[in-house]
Amino acid sequence: MSFRILVTDPLSEQGLAQLYAASDLEIVQEIGVSKEKLVEIIGDFDALLVRSQTKVTEEIIKAGTKLQVIGRAGVGVDNIDVRAATKAGILVINAPDGNTVTTAEFTFAMMLALARHIPQAHAKLKDGVWDRSSFVGVELRGKHLSILGLGRIGAEVAKRAQVFGMQVTAYDPYLTSARAEKLGIKAATLEEAIRTADFLTVHTPLSKETHHLISDEQFQMMKPGVRILNCARGGIIDEKALARALEQGIVAGAALDVYEQEPAVGQPLLAFPQVISTPHLGASTEEAQVNVAVDVAQGVVDLLQGRSYPHTVNLPSLAPEQRAVLEPFSNLGEVLGSFAAQLLRGGVHRVTIQYEGEPTQHATDPISRSTLRGILSRYYREEVHLISVALIAEEMGIEVTETKLPPHGGYTNVIRVTLTGSTEEVTVAGTVLKGHGMRIIQINQYSVDITPSFAMLMTWHRDRPGIIGRVGSVLGLAGINIASMQVGRAIEGGEALMLIAVDRSVSDESVQAIRDASDVDRVAYIELPIA
Numbered sequence: 001m002s003f004r005i006l007v008t009d010p011l012s013e014q015g016l017a018q019l020y021a022a023s024d025l026e027i028v029q030e031i032g033v034s035k036e037k038l039v040e041i042i043g044d045f046d047a048l049l050v051r052s053q054t055k056v057t058e059e060i061i062k063a064g065t066k067l068q069v070i071g072r073a074g075v076g077v078d079n080i081d082v083r084a085a086t087k088a089g090i091l092v093i094n095a096p097d098g099n100t101v102t103t104a105e106f107t108f109a110m111m112l113a114l115a116r117h118i119p120q121a122h123a124k125l126k127d128g129v130w131d132r133s134s135f136v137g138v139e140l141r142g143k144h145l146s147i148l149g150l151g152r153i154g155a156e157v158a159k160r161a162q163v164f165g166m167q168v169t170a171y172d173p174y175l176t177s178a179r180a181e182k183l184g185i186k187a188a189t190l191e192e193a194i195r196t197a198d199f200l201t202v203h204t205p206l207s208k209e210t211h212h213l214i215s216d217e218q219f220q221m222m223k224p225g226v227r228i229l230n231c232a233r234g235g236i237i238d239e240k241a242l243a244r245a246l247e248q249g250i251v252a253g254a255a256l257d258v259y260e261q262e263p264a265v266g267q268p269l270l271a272f273p274q275v276i277s278t279p280h281l282g283a284s285t286e287e288a289q290v291n292v293a294v295d296v297a298q299g300v301v302d303l304l305q306g307r308s309y310p311h312t313v314n315l316p317s318l319a320p321e322q323r324a325v326l327e328p329f330s331n332l333g334e335v336l337g338s339f340a341a342q343l344l345r346g347g348v349h350r351v352t353i354q355y356e357g358e359p360t361q362h363a364t365d366p367i368s369r370s371t372l373r374g375i376l377s378r379y380y381r382e383e384v385h386l387i388s389v390a391l392i393a394e395e396m397g398i399e400v401t402e403t404k405l406p407p408h409g410g411y412t413n414v415i416r417v418t419l420t421g422s423t424e425e426v427t428v429a430g431t432v433l434k435g436h437g438m439r440i441i442q443i444n445q446y447s448v449d450i451t452p453s454f455a456m457l458m459t460w461h462r463d464r465p466g467i468i469g470r471v472g473s474v475l476g477l478a479g480i481n482i483a484s485m486q487v488g489r490a491i492e493g494g495e496a497l498m499l500i501a502v503d504r505s506v507s508d509e510s511v512q513a514i515r516d517a518s519d520v521d522r523v524a525y526i527e528l529p530i531a
């Protein structure tokens with residue numbers, strides 16, 4: 001099968017060569033394409049490759065009816081409407097490793113330039129003025145550097161700062177004291193990091209939490225004379241608040257590579273002589289551009305050709321060996337979810353997935369996603385994608401809870417799915433028997449032991465002689481073979497349950513004929529996602 005890939009931002013030729021080498025891909029480059037044109041043409045492509053210029057909006061995503069992957073040659077995906085892509089079942093991938101050192105080096109170049117007024121002195125000399133007195137700087141040695149966001153780039157900045165003799169403090173909600181100790185830096189609260197900084201640099205993604213992380217309140221806490229750097233994303237620092245802090249003399253200087261609106265031509269901050277600025281150049285080295293383009297191109301090729309890629313933004317990525325371990329549980333989850341959803345009358349409000357034993361030793365998110373797909377497929381006509389399941393559940397107002405328990409009851413692994421609707425609750429549990437495939441072991445209050453099949457029938461009836469025969473003869477008349485059968489009852493003569501796995505689909509007429517058989521209170525015909 002041949003795939004078409006659209007590239008809309010400048011990517012290194014070496015990265016693209018990887019795409020050209022893959023035989024079944026057609027690559028079209030439309031660098032700097034307008035939004036209107038992109039909406040018009042995107043429907044013909046299976047993948048879209050961008051850097052930060054192309055804004056991949058919901059409108060573009062909706063028009064991308066064939067799109068399977070959006071690849072970002074770089075880290076930040078804030079130019080992509082990831083939620084819209086997730087909803088549409090489109091994978092978003094990035095290349096977060098390839099530009100780390102480049103961006104850390106760039107941040108350092110900015111820090112030194114800021115400390116020593118290099119851009120200002122350079123500009124003045126180019127203008128023919130030999131001015132040695134206006135540009136007295138400060139040393140980095142002995143200064144306190146606060147890093148907000150100690151991820152890939154933040155950690156590389158920290159290493160370089162230590163070599164320059166700086167005291168490094170970091171704030172990152174995911175920074176453990178053990179890691180801080182290993183890196184030889186101080187882990188601090190946000191406020192502590194802000195109060196102690198001589199230089200403050202941000203290296204977080206732009207998110208709801210980090211938008212205007214540094215604003216008026218934070219500037220008021222800072223040491224007068226602090227120097228600020230943003231080589232991460234415009235919007236982490238409130239630009240208007242920064243302008244006020246510069247005017248008040250709280251901030252002695254700022255180095256900016258990124259802006260709330262890009263291109264930032266005419267941005268008022270650029271008029272401050274103590275602000276040095278570059279046009280989003282952090283990742284722009286030959287090396288980084290080759291790295292990120294090669295990585296993301298490889299990712300697109302691998303994903304389109306059915307392999308995995310480690311840097312998926314909206315779906316957890318699994319190593320092949322993890323995938324092999326989880327697959328039987330994911331298949332079981334999907335079957336149980338599908339079974340439970342077909343038993344439940346009316347809509348579902350709450351899903352509880354209980355894991356016992358083996359699955360709890362792994363990340364259960366992929367199993368839960370498959371289970372949700374099994375459930376939601378009942379309510380959706382189109383195929384429900386693993387990428388979008390959690391979002392669809394959220395939008396449908398379904399509350400999803402996971403619980404994990406040690407093994408008990410003789411099984412090494414159990415998945416139990418409970419669906420709560422407006423009028424009833426349904427529970428279905430199953431297990432994977434090594435070498436023997438999956439079994440359903442519980443339906444509501446009944447213990448059963450049956451191999452699920454593509455087509456299953458379930459009846460609720462009075463425990464009386466003859467029922468099994470009547471149901472069997474309806475199926476026999478329709479030429480449907482019974483693969484296996486289970487009967488369960490709470491007490492003799494009371495409510496009983498019959499579960500039948502059949503070899504092929506059962507028509508509505510046959511289901512009705514069974515329903516009409518006396519003493520059968522309810523019949524459910526269930527088709528399961530089993531090949």
Ligand SMILES: NC(=O)C1=CN([C@@H]2O[C@H](COP(=O)(O)OP(=O)(O)OC[C@H]3O[C@@H](n4cnc5c(N)ncnc54)[C@H](O)[C@@H]3O)[C@@H](O)[C@H]2O)C=CC1
Pocket residue numbers: 074075076077096099100103148149150151152153154171172173174203204205206209210231232233257258280281282283284
């Ligand atoms: N100027 C440029 O051209 C470039 C900019 N970037 C940007 O740099 C930033 C960092 O990139 P990486 O280090 O590769 O990302 P990363 O994901 O490795 O690190 C981000 C860190 O921020 C932390 N974080 C998240 N929320 C936080 C919060 N509320 N407060 C404090 N820390 C928080 C995370 O725990 C993580 O450790 C991203 O915004 C990326 O888009 C990256 C490359 C080039």
Ligand SMILES: O=C(O)C(=O)COP(=O)(O)O
Pocket residue numbers: 051052053073074075076077099280281282283284
């Ligand atoms: O990787 C990132 O997050 C960057 O900001 C780099 O952006 P760019 O690819 O240079 O447009």
